[in-house]
Amino acid sequence: xxxxxxxxxxxxxxxxxxxxxxxxxxxxxxxxxxxxxxxxxxxxxxxxxxxxxxxxxxxxxxxxxxxxxxxxxxxxxxxxxxxxxxxxxxxxxxxxxxxxxxxxxxxxxxxxxxxxxxxxxxxxxxxxxxxxxxxxxxxxxxxxxxxxxxxxxxxxxxxxxxxxxxxxxxxxxxxxxxxxxxxxxxxxxxxxxxxxxxxxxxxxxxxxxxxxxxxxxxxxxxxxxxxxxxxxxxxxxxxxxxxxxxxxxxxxxxxxxxxxxxxxxxxxxxxxxxxxxxxx
Amino acid sequence: xxxxxxxxxxxxxxxxxxxxxxxxxxxxxxxxxxxxxxxxxxxxxxxxxxxxxxxxxxxxxxxxxxxxxxxxxxxxxxxxxxxxxxxxxxxxxxxxxxxxxxxxxxxxxxxxxxxxxxxxxxxxxxxxxxxxxxxxxxxxxxxxxxxxxxxxxxxxxxxxxxxxxxxxxxxxxxxxxxxxxxxxxxxxxxxxxxxxxxxxxxxxxxxxxxxxxxxxxxxxxxxxxxxxxxxxxxxxxxxxxxxxxxxxxxxxxxxxxxxxxxxxxxxxxxxxxxxxxxxxxxxxxxxxxxxxxxxxxxxxxxxxxxxxxxxxxxxxxxxxxxxxxxxxxxxxxxx
Amino acid sequence: xxxxxxxxxxxxxxxxxxxxxxxxxxxxxxxxxxxxxxxxxxxxxxxxxxxxxxxxxxxxxxxxxxxxxxxxxxxxxxxxxxxxxxxxxxxxxxxxxxxxxxxxxxxxxxxxxxxxxxxxxxxxxxxxxxxxxxxxxxxxxxxxxxxxxxxxxxxxxxxxxxxxxxxxxxxxxxxxxxxxxxxxxxxxxxxxxxxxxxxxxxxxxxxxxxxxxxxxxxxxxxxxxxxxxxxxxxxxxxxxxxxxxxxxxxxxxxxxxxxxxxxxxxxxxxxxxxxxxxxxxxxxxxxxxxxxxxxxxxxxxxxxxxxxxxxxxxxxxxxxxxx
Ligand SMILES: Nc1ncnc2c1ncn2[C@@H]1O[C@H](COP(=O)(O)OP(=O)(O)OP(=O)(O)O)[C@@H](O)[C@H]1O
Ligand SMILES: [Mg+2]
Numbered sequence: 037x038x039x040x041x042x043x044x045x046x047x048x049x050x051x052x053x054x055x056x057x058x059x060x061x062x063x064x065x066x067x068x069x070x071x072x073x074x075x076x077x078x079x080x081x082x083x084x085x086x087x088x089x090x091x092x093x094x095x096x097x098x099x100x101x102x103x104x105x106x107x108x109x110x111x112x113x114x115x116x117x118x119x120x121x122x123x124x125x126x127x128x129x130x131x132x133x134x135x136x137x138x139x140x141x142x143x144x145x146x147x148x149x150x151x152x153x154x155x156x157x158x159x160x161x162x163x164x165x166x167x168x169x170x171x172x173x174x175x176x177x178x179x180x181x182x183x184x185x186x187x188x189x190x191x192x193x194x195x196x197x198x199x200x201x202x203x204x205x206x207x208x209x210x211x212x213x214x215x216x217x218x219x220x221x222x223x224x225x226x227x228x229x230x231x232x233x234x235x236x237x238x239x240x241x242x243x244x245x246x247x248x249x250x251x252x253x254x255x256x257x258x259x260x261x262x263x264x265x266x267x268x269x270x271x272x273x274x275x276x277x278x279x280x281x282x283x284x285x286x287x288x289x290x291x292x293x294x295x296x297x298x299x300x301x302x303x304x305x306x307x308x309x310x311x312x313x314x315x316x
Numbered sequence: 317x318x319x320x321x322x323x324x325x326x327x328x329x330x331x332x333x334x335x336x337x338x339x340x341x342x343x344x345x346x347x348x349x350x351x352x353x354x355x356x357x358x359x360x361x362x363x364x365x366x367x368x369x370x371x372x373x374x375x376x377x378x379x380x381x382x383x384x385x386x387x388x389x390x391x392x393x394x395x396x397x398x399x400x401x402x403x404x405x406x407x408x409x410x411x412x413x414x415x416x417x418x419x420x421x422x423x424x425x426x427x428x429x430x431x432x433x434x435x436x437x438x439x440x441x442x443x444x445x446x447x448x449x450x451x452x453x454x455x456x457x458x459x460x461x462x463x464x465x466x467x468x469x470x471x472x473x474x475x476x477x478x479x480x481x482x483x484x485x486x487x488x489x490x491x492x493x494x495x496x497x498x499x500x501x502x503x504x505x506x507x508x509x510x511x512x513x514x515x516x517x518x519x520x521x522x523x524x525x526x527x528x529x530x531x532x533x534x535x536x537x538x539x540x541x542x543x544x545x546x547x548x549x550x551x552x553x554x555x556x557x558x559x560x561x562x563x564x565x566x567x568x569x570x571x572x573x574x575x576x577x578x579x580x581x582x583x584x585x586x587x588x589x590x591x592x593x594x595x596x597x598x599x600x601x602x603x604x605x606x607x608x609x610x611x612x613x614x615x616x617x618x619x620x621x622x623x624x625x626x627x628x629x630x631x632x633x634x635x636x637x638x639x640x641x642x643x644x645x646x647x648x649x650x651x
Numbered sequence: 652x653x654x655x656x657x658x659x660x661x662x663x664x665x666x667x668x669x670x671x672x673x674x675x676x677x678x679x680x681x682x683x684x685x686x687x688x689x690x691x692x693x694x695x696x697x698x699x700x701x702x703x704x705x706x707x708x709x710x711x712x713x714x715x716x717x718x719x720x721x722x723x724x725x726x727x728x729x730x731x732x733x734x735x736x737x738x739x740x741x742x743x744x745x746x747x748x749x750x751x752x753x754x755x756x757x758x759x760x761x762x763x764x765x766x767x768x769x770x771x772x773x774x775x776x777x778x779x780x781x782x783x784x785x786x787x788x789x790x791x792x793x794x795x796x797x798x799x800x801x802x803x804x805x806x807x808x809x810x811x812x813x814x815x816x817x818x819x820x821x822x823x824x825x826x827x828x829x830x831x832x833x834x835x836x837x838x839x840x841x842x843x844x845x846x847x848x849x850x851x852x853x854x855x856x857x858x859x860x861x862x863x864x865x866x867x868x869x870x871x872x873x874x875x876x877x878x879x880x881x882x883x884x885x886x887x888x889x890x891x892x893x894x895x896x897x898x899x900x901x902x903x904x905x906x907x908x909x910x911x912x913x914x915x916x917x918x919x920x921x922x923x924x925x926x927x928x929x930x931x932x933x934x935x936x937x938x939x940x941x942x943x944x945x946x947x948x949x950x951x952x953x954x955x956x957x958x959x960x961x962x963x964x965x966x967x968x969x970x971x972x973x974x
Binding site for chain 1: 662666669670674677678681789790792793794795796797798801802804805809810861904906907908910911912914915918926929930933934936941945948952953956
């Protein structure tokens with residue numbers, strides 16, 4: 037708990053981390069407090085005010101069904117952020133475990149695990165996610181499962197690569213020579229030295245996942261109406277990109293800004309957790 | 317400050333009031349304070365001091381190298397082939413490049429990590445040669461072979477082709493030595509040369525260094541924890557503690573009759589180790605550099621501690637023979 | 652080394668087969684009836700039955716699998732496309748060149764931009780050029796490719812009418828001289844390739860910057876400086892060289908990501924590539940095309956990874972390939 041407090045304090049002193057956290061906080065809070073923030077309903081259609089340009093009562097305009105775009109985006113944040121977070125968590129859990137075991141055990145265990153990773157990486161991800169989502173009945177839960185279960189392989193590989201290098205380091209070798217148990221070496225000597233990579237990669241993965249989910253929804257395979265993620269809203273804007281330009285533009289900007297926030301935070305985390313890499 | 321009896325001409329390195337600060341977030345720590353010493357051609361200077369005393373930082377500072385969170389102050393004057401350099405610190409990196417390796421060669425503490433892991437050793441030695449030699453297709457490789465031999469290596473071709481991870485610690489030690497010698501420096505700084513070597517390899521390496529000193533008149537600065545090694549191989553000695561020089565002088569004199577209680581305590585530890593007696597560790601801890609106390613730095617760990625030691629800081633006392641010490645109650649005077 | 656490559660190449664076969672088998676069962680067990688999507692609902696049940704029999708869809712799953720596997724292994728025959736009627740392999744092969752052209756040029760563009768900006772950024776770490784490059788890269792890195800594509804399309808094709816909005820070539824393509832043909836395709840590729848290339852450049856650039864900075868802070872760089880090596884040499888032949896080594900495996904990992912990017916780009920710019928074929932096949936439950944396209948995707952990705960591993964071991968002597 038205290039560690040967290042200090043980390044947060046340090047992050048707050050870093051300008052780009054502060055910006056990142058503020059962005060994330062604003063998006064997250066508005067997602068959570070959505071009904072309090074907007075007088076409009078996200079799904080109630082009113083064709084009489086369809087496709088109105090940004091105005092005072094509808095700051096970002098209305099969509100093709102007369103729904104307030106800002107309201108749609110705020111509610112969309114719930115879906116987009118939620119999917120990004122949950123799927124990443126799942127991927128980190130699987131990936132770290134596999135990478136640690138594979139890198140440390142070596143031999144046939146490593147061989148089999150990496151073969152599995154090969155097979156899964158052999159599936160071009162969006163391609164397969166598309167297949168999986170396209171052939172099932174898409175729901176938020178299924179999308180999270182599919183995204184998480186198909187995103188852990190890089191983490192596993194990166195962790196394994198780190199472990200192989202760390203395993204050869206003197207302090208680990210001497211720990212082995214001292215007869216310290218494998219479990220202890222893995223968890224206390226090796227894992228702490230991989231957390232930097234994991235944290236940084238995981239943070240970036242949240243952003244990537246939000247984007248992948250948006251791509252699915254954009255292709256019409258993700259979150260189904262009347263629910264909407266940001267990708268769904270961008271897709272809707274495709275119908276009339278010139279006259280109703282604001283729909284896709286603002287929905288896209290919502291993604292870009294959020295992901296920028298996440299990446300800013302991730303980068304600062306990296307330089308804080310691994311000061312040598314960012315000494316200058 | 318000139319504290320040598322057999323001064324022979326111009327000094328090679330003249331360090332004056334060197335300070336080294338570590339810049340933290342919001343706070344700075346003074347690691348080395350007003351350090352002055354000189355090195356003359358052909359000298360062999362030993363530097364001893366506890367771990368963390370700042371010896372490695374000092375070595376790097378001598379050629380104007382530092383990490384970005386470190387600030388150097390004072391002056392360092394150098395003699396190069398064709399003249400005198402007044403204070404290297406204001407110099408640009410581009411100008412410093414021309415000095416590094418050529419005036420002062422340096423071997424870092426860990427030879428394994430001071431080699432580029434993905435280039436062959438021979439190539440890295442060649443990279444360190446002066447441009448004219450490096451670019452020449454005949455002279456370049458020949459110099460690499462010559463340097464490896466100079467560093468005391470035998471299977472020269474194999475070593476030149478090997479990648480750093482394919483060599484043993486002792487061999488790497490010699491490869492980095494070859495790198496350090498590539499620019500024909502007149503002073504060689506060696507940071508903990510033998511920390512990870514067995515006695516025979518250590519002897520071999522020191523022998524090589526000694527030969528270089530005699531044959532090339534190469535001045536050596538040897539940083540070590542090993543008083544025995546210092547006693548055997550160096551002629552001048554600097555004893556450092558907590559960022560200061562506590563005692564310096566001719567090695568034999570200092571070690572036979574130390575003036576500073578710290579030097580004496582070090583010697584007693586060493587002798588105890590040698591005779592397998594029970595160790596007499598110096599009580600207490602090296603003071604944290606963050607909290608700067610009044611009085612002598614060694615103060616509360618000292619066996620000869622008096623009230624005055626806790627109140628004011630002793631200056632360096634110089635003796636005509638070239639010896640100096642920083643103590644109000646030097647050992648020999650009280651005994 | 653050669654033995655290693657051969658072994659890895661042979662290993663591709665089971666990898667692809669396992670992948671295809673999983674895909675096969677996944678497809679066949681997934682909800683959704685291909686015949687319903689294939690035909691007008693008004694078609695009589697008898698005709699539907701005929702179609703089902705012709706494609707063997709009424710047989711038990713393991714028999715379907717056995718027949719399918721035999722054809723694939725013996726003849727590389729994935730069966731006929733439900734939608735087009737001719738062999739699925741041909742449908743996919745027709746689409747492959749467009750995708751390879753798109754992803755290949757985009758990766759090259761991305762590598763070029765990414766390497767240059769990564770090196771400059773690392774060398775000027777913390778100073779203005781670095782901050783500027785960082786900001787730009789961060790922007791493109793955080794952007795969904797398809798959105799960038801849509802915005803580019805809206806601006807440059809629809810609004811300003813400078814570049815073609817769809818397809819790989821103009822309708823009068825066949826009448827053009829060889830040189831004009833190349834120019835025509837190039838013009839059609841500018842927007843999609845730039846979009847995809849910028850997106851990958853952002854990833855490459857950020858990666859390279861971090862990697863080179865890590866190298867620049869390592870002891871051997873300090874040691875090289877102590878030996879008097881010129882800063883230029885230290886940056887280019889020590890730090891950048893070493894820092895670019897991990898890029899090799901990143902390229903291997905990027906290939907499948909690029910396929911993903913190609914899917915949305917092909918859909919947006921209506922390019923006749925694998926991605927679009929795949930999306931249509933998935934939506935239309937066109938099993939043979941899905942499986943055939945998957946096999947190609949698997950093969951090219953596995954080969955990409957193999958090349959990355961070989962490249963890595965050539966570039967970094969510490970990583971040895973155990974044969
Ligand atoms: N770049 C840096 N940033 C912050 N602190 C540093 C840095 N480099 C060194 N230090 C600190 O400065 C002190 C002196 O370091 P240095 O490596 O010079 O010690 P040393 O005398 O060589 O010790 P040893 O005998 O163990 O090699 C140490 O406490 C170290 O933690
Ligand atoms: Mg040291």
